[in-house]
Amino acid sequence: MSTKKVxxxxxxxxxxxxxxxxxxxxxxxVHAVSFxxxxxxxxxxxxxxxxxxxxxIPHKIVDISSINQLIAGSSLTSNIDVPQGHYEEAxxxxxxxxxxxxxxxxxxxxxxxxxxxxAVYFGAHSGDHAIYPDCRTExxxxxxxxxxxxxxxxxxxxxxxxxxxxxxxxxxxxxxxxDYNDTWTCYNGREKACGKCGACQERLEAFxxxxxxxxxxxx
Amino acid sequence: MSTKKVxxxxxxxxxxxxxxxxxxxxxxxVHAVSFxxxxxxxxxxxxxxxxxxxxxIPHKIVDISSINQLIAGSSLTSNIDVPQGHYEEAxxxxxxxxxxxxxxxxxxxxxxxxxxxxAVYFGAHSGDHAIYPDCRTExxxxxxxxxxxxxxxxxxxxxxxxxxxxxxxxxxxxxxxxDYNDTWTCYNGREKACGKCGACQERLEAFxxxxxxxxxxxx
Numbered sequence: 178m179s180t181k182k183v184x185x186x187x188x189x190x191x192x193x194x195x196x197x198x199x200x201x202x203x204x205x206x207v208h209a210v211s212f213x214x215x216x217x218x219x220x221x222x223x224x225x226x227x228x229x230x231x232x233x234i235p236h237k238i239v240d241i242s243s244i245n246q247l248i249a250g251s252s253l254t255s256n257i258d259v260p261q262g263h264y265e266e267a268x269x270x271x272x273x274x275x276x277x278x279x280x281x282x283x284x285x286x287x288x289x290x291x292x293x294x295x296a297v298y299f300g301a302h303s304g305d306h307a308i309y310p311d312c313r314t315e316x317x318x319x320x321x322x323x324x325x326x327x328x329x330x331x332x333x334x335x336x337x338x339x340x341x342x343x344x345x346x347x348x349x350x351x352x353x354x355x356d357y358n359d360t361w362t363c364y365n366g367r368e369k370a371c372g373k374c375g376a377c378q379e380r381l382e383a384f385x386x387x388x389x390x391x392x393x394x395x396x
Numbered sequence: 397m398s399t400k401k402v403x404x405x406x407x408x409x410x411x412x413x414x415x416x417x418x419x420x421x422x423x424x425x426v427h428a429v430s431f432x433x434x435x436x437x438x439x440x441x442x443x444x445x446x447x448x449x450x451x452x453i454p455h456k457i458v459d460i461s462s463i464n465q466l467i468a469g470s471s472l473t474s475n476i477d478v479p480q481g482h483y484e485e486a487x488x489x490x491x492x493x494x495x496x497x498x499x500x501x502x503x504x505x506x507x508x509x510x511x512x513x514x515a516v517y518f519g520a521h522s523g524d525h526a527i528y529p530d531c532r533t534e535x536x537x538x539x540x541x542x543x544x545x546x547x548x549x550x551x552x553x554x555x556x557x558x559x560x561x562x563x564x565x566x567x568x569x570x571x572x573x574x575d576y577n578d579t580w581t582c583y584n585g586r587e588k589a590c591g592k593c594g595a596c597q598e599r600l601e602a603f604x605x606x607x608x609x610x611x612x613x614x615x
Contacts, residue, residue: 240462247507276506279546283502287495288466311546323538327530
């Protein structure tokens with residue numbers, strides 16, 4: 178019997194990196210897809226490329242930055258300053274890209290249908306629930322309903338860390354012996370991670386929560 | 397009070413042309429969006445451009461042809477011959493683009509969130525139910541569930557002709573005095589419509605069903 182295929186939405190960050198390896202560990206033939214949607218920098222995508230090459234995982238990087246004609250206003254895709262400090266509602270709402278996950282999932286599901294993959298994995302987690310409506314349990318379960326019927330082939334949307342926080346995701350990855358030097362998290366795309374933006378702070382907290390030191394270099 | 401905004405997915409064909417005018421007739425401020433997803437020809441898009449200019453409707457044409465790296469195999473986006481003759485299951489399945497409507501709707505909903513539009517209109521109709529799973533009632537109602545919760549702002553997905561056939565859509569448009577010379581339907585992009593592909597045949601049947609002659613020139 179041939180190995181079953183799945184598609185992973187892989188940003189190059191630590192969550193989707195862990196999801197990628199989890200699906201691989203579960204025995205799936207993993208197909209990674211990364212989206213360039215006009216992020217302020219493409220450093221995460223370089224990490225994604227490096228990792229998929231290292232593990233010989235088929236990888237597509239799809240440039241969908243033309244959609245910025247339609248969706249505007251997030252500090253992740255425009256020139257608004259990236260908020261510093263910990264995730265807080267007022268400032269972190271600036272990082273919301275309208276309908277981001279529905280867009281990325283719909284493309285990944287199209288890919289899954291094309292290559293006859295049974296599921297799409299993505300790295301939504303409980304830490305994002307407060308700010309991002311499209312990382313919540315109801316969103317994922319309703320997307321699953323629609324992805325069952327949108328094509329002749331049902332595709333399952335799986336978010337294995339939907340109820341886990343970053344500390345738990347990292348714990349799972351460390352238990353799989355994953356090397357987090359292969360991941361990029363910082364919202365700024367400089368040589369070293371800034372250590373100050375909300376994304377860096379969450380990452381550092383995840384390592385602290387696991388009594389570990391992040392192998393990544395910081396400014 | 398300012399006029400309420402809606403987004404219309406506008407291909408340049410007769411269904412979305414009728415939907416566009418219906419929403420306009422209902423008093424909405426209409427924002428049209430067309431997608432270039434690597435269709436075999438862009439003749440429909442030229443018609444869409446002409447119409448939106450004529451009626452002074454804001455119009456975005458978004459090139460998402462990069463997604464063809466992910467979704468392949470439809471005769472509408474590749475070099476497979478377009479099937480001739482009437483829509484029939486075996487041959488018309490070749491015209492299915494994987495997850496097409498979820499992709500287009502998710503982008504249009506992102507646009508709606510960005511410009512604070514209350515709804516996205518699209519031209520799904522009952523004639524497509526047999527072949528295209530993403531034109532069916534359950535698909536639209538489930539998409540509505542997910543579009544309520546995917547963003548801070550709920551966006552409604554409206555398919556006003558979901559239960560109508562082409563004859564009824566055309567009847568509605570003729571009652572609004574619409575000029576169907578402003579629409580393009582043929583799957584082939586030659587100077588005149590072929591009159592032979594499934595799309596042309598359906599169009600011609602719609603006119604016959606309304607005891608009218610299509611104003612468009614045929615080969």
